[in-house]
Amino acid sequence: MRGILRxxxxxxxxxxxxxxxxxxxxxxxxxxxxxxxAAVDDLVAGIGAHLPRYASxxxxxxxxxxxxxxxxRLFLFGAGRRIERDxxxxxxxxxxxxxxxxxxxxxxxxxxxxxxxxxxxxxxxCGMGVLLAADTVIMVSFALAAMISISPRLTLLAFAPxxxxxxxxxxxxxxxxxxxxxxxxxxxxxxxxxxxxxxxIRILRAFAREEGMGxxxxxxxxxxxxxxxxxxxxxxxxxxxxxxxxxxxTGIVLWFGGRAVLTLDISLGDFVAxxxxxxxxxxxxxxxxWIVNLLQRGAASMDRIQKLFAAQPDITSPPKPKPFPRxxxxxxxxxxxxYPGESRPVLREISVRVEQGMTLGVVGLTGSGKSTLVRxxxxxxxxxxxxxxxxxxxxxxxxxxxxxxxxxxxPQDVFLFSATLRExxxxxxxxxxxxxxxxxxxxxxxxxxIASFPDGLDTLVGERGIALSGGQRQRVGIARALxxxxxxxxxxxxxxxxxxxxxxxxLGHLQGVxxxxxxxxxxxxxxxxxxxxxxxxxQDGQIVEQGDHRRLVAQGGLYARLHELQQALVS
Numbered sequence: 001m002r003g004i005l006r007x008x009x010x011x012x013x014x015x016x017x018x019x020x021x022x023x024x025x026x027x028x029x030x031x032x033x034x035x036x037x038a039a040v041d042d043l044v045a046g047i048g049a050h051l052p053r054y055a056s057x058x059x060x061x062x063x064x065x066x067x068x069x070x071x072x073r074l075f076l077f078g079a080g081r082r083i084e085r086d087x088x089x090x091x092x093x094x095x096x097x098x099x100x101x102x103x104x105x106x107x108x109x110x111x112x113x114x115x116x117x118x119x120x121x122x123x124x125x126c127g128m129g130v131l132l133a134a135d136t137v138i139m140v141s142f143a144l145a146a147m148i149s150i151s152p153r154l155t156l157l158a159f160a161p162x163x164x165x166x167x168x169x170x171x172x173x174x175x176x177x178x179x180x181x182x183x184x185x186x187x188x189x190x191x192x193x194x195x196x197x198x199x200x201i202r203i204l205r206a207f208a209r210e211e212g213m214g215x216x217x218x219x220x221x222x223x224x225x226x227x228x229x230x231x232x233x234x235x236x237x238x239x240x241x242x243x244x245x246x247x248x249x250t251g252i253v254l255w256f257g258g259r260a261v262l263t264l265d266i267s268l269g270d271f272v273a274x275x276x277x278x279x280x281x282x283x284x285x286x287x288x289x290w291i292v293n294l295l296q297r298g299a300a301s302m303d304r305i306q307k308l309f310a311a312q313p314d315i316t317s318p319p320k321p322k323p324f325p326r327x328x329x330x331x332x333x334x335x336x337x338x339y340p341g342e343s344r345p346v347l348r349e350i351s352v353r354v355e356q357g358m359t360l361g362v363v364g365l366t367g368s369g370k371s372t373l374v375r376x377x378x379x380x381x382x383x384x385x386x387x388x389x390x391x392x393x394x395x396x397x398x399x400x401x402x403x404x405x406x407x408x409x410x411p412q413d414v415f416l417f418s419a420t421l422r423e424x425x426x427x428x429x430x431x432x433x434x435x436x437x438x439x440x441x442x443x444x445x446x447x448x449x450i451a452s453f454p455d456g457l458d459t460l461v462g463e464r465g466i467a468l469s470g471g472q473r474q475r476v477g478i479a480r481a482l483x484x485x486x487x488x489x490x491x492x493x494x495x496x497x498x499x500x501x502x503x504x505x506x507l508g509h510l511q512g513v514x515x516x517x518x519x520x521x522x523x524x525x526x527x528x529x530x531x532x533x534x535x536x537x538x539q540d541g542q543i544v545e546q547g548d549h550r551r552l553v554a555q556g557g558l559y560a561r562l563h564e565l566q567q568a569l570v571s
Contacts, residue, residue, distance in 0.1 A: 001295070003302040004125055007087070011079040018075030019134050024068040026138045028061045030146065035061075036272060072131070080127025084119050091115060091308065099315045100380055101340045109192020114308055117187055118301035121180075125298020132291045143277040150274045151257075151266055158253045158278055161245040168245070172238040176296045179231040184304060186224045193220050235293060253278055314340075315379050321399040325391025328406065328487045328518045330354040330377060335387035337376065346372045347541045354534070359519040361529025363559060364538035370522045371412065373538070374490045377520075378404045408486035412493040412522075414477030416465030421450060422457035424465075424476055428484045436483060443513060444479035445506040446472065471502065478506070482513060489519045495528050503527065526563045535559070 008015060039054045095111065147155040197204065197213055204210055257274060260266050266274070335350040347369045354360045362370050376383045379395055388395050395403060408428075416424050425440060426432045432440075437457060441447040449472065453459040465473045474494045481489060495503045507528065514521075523529050530549040537545035537552065537559045545557045552559040 001299050001302075003306050004122065004295075004298055007083045007122075008079070008126055008130065010086075011082060014075045014079040014082070015130065018072045018079065018131075019138075021068045021071035021075060022131070022134055023138055025065050025072060026135065026142060028064045028068070030139075030142045030277070031061060032058070032276070034146075034273060036276060076131045076134075077127045080123045080125075080130070083126045084123035087122060087305065088115060088119055091119070091305065094309060097313045098311060099313050101314060102311055107188070107192040109190070109194070110188035111308075112191045113184060113188035114305055117184060118304050121184075121297045121301035122305065125294050125302075129291060129294035129298060132294070136291065140281060143281050147274055147277050150270050150277075151260065154253060154257050154260065154266075154274060157256055158250075158281075161248045165242060165245050168238070168241055172234060172292065174296075175234050176231065176238070176293055179227065179234060180297045181300045181304075183224070183227045183231055184301065186220075186227045190217075190220050190224050193217055238293075250275075250278060315382050315400070317400040318397055321402075322393050322397045324398060324402050324406075325393050327356050327391035329356045329358075329391055330360075330488070330518060330520070331389040331392075332373075333387050333389060335376070335383055337372065337381070337383055337387075339372075339381065345541060350541075350543060352534075352536055352543065352546065354518055354520065356518050357515070358534065359514045359521060359532045361532030361535035362520060362522045362538065363524075363526065363529055363535060363562065365558075366524075368538040369541040370538055371492055374409070374492055374520055374522055377488070377490065378407045378409060406486060407488045407490060408481035408484045409490040410474075410477045410481045410492060410494045412474075412496065414465070414473045414494070416461050416468070416473055416476060418460075418462060420455075420458050420460055421453075421476065424461060425457075425479045425483060427480055432483055437479075440479040440483040441475075443482050443506075443509045444475040445502055445509060446475040446479055475506070487517050489514065489517050490522075491519070492522045493524060496524060507531070526559070526566055 035054050035057050039051060091114065144155065144159075147158070193216065197217065204213055253275060257266070257271050260271070331353040332350045335347055336345050337347040338345045350373065352360070362373060364370050372381070375381055376388055377390075377395070379400060382396065385396055386394055390398065390403070417427070422437060423430075425437050429436075434457075438447060441450055441457075450456055450459070459467075461467050461476075465476070468476070474496070478491070478494055481491075495506060503525070504527070511531065521529050521532060526549075529535055533548070535547065535549060535552060536543050537557070539558060545552055545555060545559050547555070553563055554560075
């Protein structure tokens with residue numbers, strides 16, 4: 001609840017105006033029984049002259065309620081919506097700062113549940129929850145004062161069930177909180193299951209696993225329904241129980257109040273007014289259940305959201321970053337690296353220097369650590385201090401944004417957004433001109449294929465680029481990086497999905513591009529790195545061979561065997 005109260009405090013003026021408008025509505029409604037009491041007493045006394053005036057009062061009160069009910073809805077519900085907007089913006093911005101290690105531990109479905117269901121629960125607590133709580137306090141306070149002024153004894157009898165209501169609210173509130181947390185966790189699992197199925201729809205169909213995945217989804221869906229029904233059962237007992245206890249007060253008033261009228265202790269008008277006020281209290285007393293439900297759900301969801309906010313990126317800029325170096329040379333200095341939480345090193349004692357304007361080729365079998373090596377340069381994972389230098393400066397001592405801004409990296413698994421080719425290529429430079437986009441596509445060997453599409457650059461690629469082939473997606477990634485014109489270019493096995501002819505064409509285009517910048521080319525194919533200035537061969541996370549293409553072929557080691565095997569396959 002502290003998290004919710006902090007959010008409410010930021011919109012305290014909205015809440016103040018909303019509560020004042022609600023106060024006006026409740027005051028107008030609380031005046032109704034007084035007018036009815038006067039009208040009843042006049043009718044009992046045989047006086048009808050004042051009835052038109054009483055009728056005009058009732059119409060005027062209805063007008064006041066109309067205006068101020070609109071205002072409290074505007075301010076109270078508006079505050080809830082704005083809190084939801086602010087939290088969503090903050091949550092999204094915060095998620096963008098978190099490191100890959102965080103996403104390795106949290107599923108997308110769980111994060112989506114935080115950004116949808118949890119935020120909605122917080123919004124309802126801050127909007128409807130605050131409204132009901134304020135309405136209950138105002139109505140109970142005013143009506144109680146009016147009831148005491150009519151008959152203190154009858155008021156005391158009417159509130160006899162109150163201690164029981166308090167105990168019920170406290171007990172059921174804790175139960176609702178626990179069961180709602182379980183519901184939200186189940187919803188997160190269900191969302192993740194749908195995301196996985198839709199993302200891997202091709203694999204599901206290729207292996208004919210639609211029916212099996214359907215059974216798994218049905219099981220998770222049934223679990224979600226089961227937990228929801230457990231919550232519904234608690235809620236289903238809670239609210240009627242509150243209504244029963246509130247109705248018990250009404251029965252007490254009817255019994256003792258009716259006898260008081262007969263004994264002339266109070267007038268008929270007083271009794272009508274008293275029962276009207278008591279009727280107004282029935283709703284706030286029943287609303288206690290709704291209030292507890294909303295606030296407990298909001299508190300449970302806010303707790304889940306705050307746990308996300310508490311997660312801090314483990315890769316950040318240093319407090320006092322060093323000046324960014326002019327030289328873009330890269331040096332690995334006796335680098336040994338293990339992923340967070342693992343003891344076995346992925347890379348061991350890597351030492352190699354890439355001078356500015358030089359191209360380094362990285363070759364090795366699957367699992368040798370090639371991709372891990374290049375991911376350390378933009379600090380997607382943090383290398384040990386003093387083991388990776390850019391221009392002679394430890395990358396950990398440079399401003400993170402500038403470091404990543406100087407690097408154009410094309411991963412092996414290129415991610416494309418569900419947008420047009422133009423938007424995907426110009427993702428890093430939305431302001432790029434048409435000519436610049438076409439030039440980047442030409443260098444990536446994609447221009448002719450784009451020109452053959454009916455919509456050209458405006459072709460929609462579908463979710464994750466599903467409308468394109470694997471090779472086309474990789475070339476879009478290359479074009480995206482080239483458009484940035486970065487001083488450092490990293491290509492992580494980006495030609496693995498194109499044939500030899502297309503690869504040769506792309507490499508021919510890239511020769512001039514790579515010559516003007518520091519470049520690292522990771523590849524399985526020897527043909528992709530044979531033109532590099534220096535080549536290292538990784539095996540089990542270690543450099544086992546290094547040199548230029550001719551020297552490595554002459555050595556007759558792993559590089560030479562890979563070259564011979566690939567030459568045989570081509571021929």
